[in-house]
Amino acid sequence: MNQHLTIVFPNSISVAIKREDLIHPFVSGNKFRKLKYNLLQAKKEHHTTLLTFGGAYSNHIAAVAYAGKENGFKTIGVIRGDELESKIAENPTLQFAQNCGMEFKFVSRENYRMKQERAFLEELASIYGAFYIIPEGGTNELAVKGCQEIITTQDSQFDYICCSVGTGGTISGIINSALPHQKVLGFPALKGDFLKEEIRIFAQNENWELITDYHFGGYGKINGELISFINQFFRENKIPLDPIYTGKMVFGVMNMIATNYFPSKSKILLIHTGGIQGVEGMNLKLKNKKLPIIDIHA
Structure with missing residues (x-):
């Protein structure tokens, strides 16, 4: 998929989002x-x-x-x-x-x-x-082979490639197809550091790092701050984010930009891995707890 959004920040940092969520209406990302x-x-x-x-x-x-x-x-x-x-x-x-x-x-x-x-x-x-x-x-070898096709020659201008991490298959494919000058940053949706070994089973390069500060308490855990971020991001950019994976990754990248993690003039590519079908179920849980819901509908 082509990038559907590019945001330019101070220090000439640019962020583009690759809309893998748009590949298929039901088998997304x-x-x-x-x-x-x-x-x-x-x-x-x-x-x-x-x-x-x-x-x-x-x-x-x-x-x-x-x-x-x-x-x-x-x-x-x-x-x-x-x-x-x-x-x-x-x-x-x-x-x-x-x-x-x-x-x-x-x-x-x-x-x-x-x-x-x-x-x-x-x-x-x-x-x-x-x-x-x-x-x-x-995630298996054939899945990683498919995920290696996410990054193409059109993405060679980016310095950083960021994606959410569940079982480690997607990031493994991205690691294998990233170019030597590119750094792959993975944002685990799960609490803990155990995923490194899972990724090393399939990943052939060392051009990557896991950023473990944005899991919001663990798999399936969210809070009001994340909900507000997802809703605000949709209002500003018309791009829906899911609360389990991509929403946490995008939140993390934006926070890292704000805290000067990335050098000036960095070009960052975010991979939107889909998962929007899970929003309806999450909103049912939020309604039961009388909490604000995720509103990503035009």
Whole structure:
């Protein structure tokens, strides 16, 4: 995608946003990139069923459900939290996935932690037959291959490339395709520093750093300051941000500019990785807590 916004700051720092969220209406941003080669591989291996894992408001679950429908696959979603089985109607993400034809297997959080163990996968195979596994969040070698296509020769003028980080697949692809003069900054949506080792599994270069100060308390955690920022950013730029990933990354970059992290004349590229489908679910939570909602509608 082309950059759809460039903001110029004092010290001639410029920020451009690459709108990966506009690639596809339902399989947006990094999910489209991660699924591209996995879907081709599943077809090559003559699979008819995709099986994957995710939480209640997972962008990945929604994307796999739609991509499966669009490409003729049956889809199975193993969902973290057996209490959700009776709450599909209250959950816009699960409702969307179900409407796309996805079948759910709800498991307890304890059992969900065993999702990579052989016995657990054999049990799933006994229920559903043969399937092609796509990991939680979609990250594997084929996903990283797809994410390497985010950065193109048109992006060579940028000094910094910034993206949010979930499982580490997207940033790994960006690291691998970034040029030697470019620094990749990742903004984890999760609390903790454990992602470095995950990224090193796939990333071939050392031109990167994780900025761990903008997770707002951890995965799925937000506060009034972040909500206000997302709403203000939309009013000023007409670009929607999601509160789990890209919103935190953009907040972080703007704060780092304000505190003089970047040298003067830096050219910064922000990768908008999508995830807007999760806003509806987040707003339901905010309404229940009688908090301000995220307003990103024109």
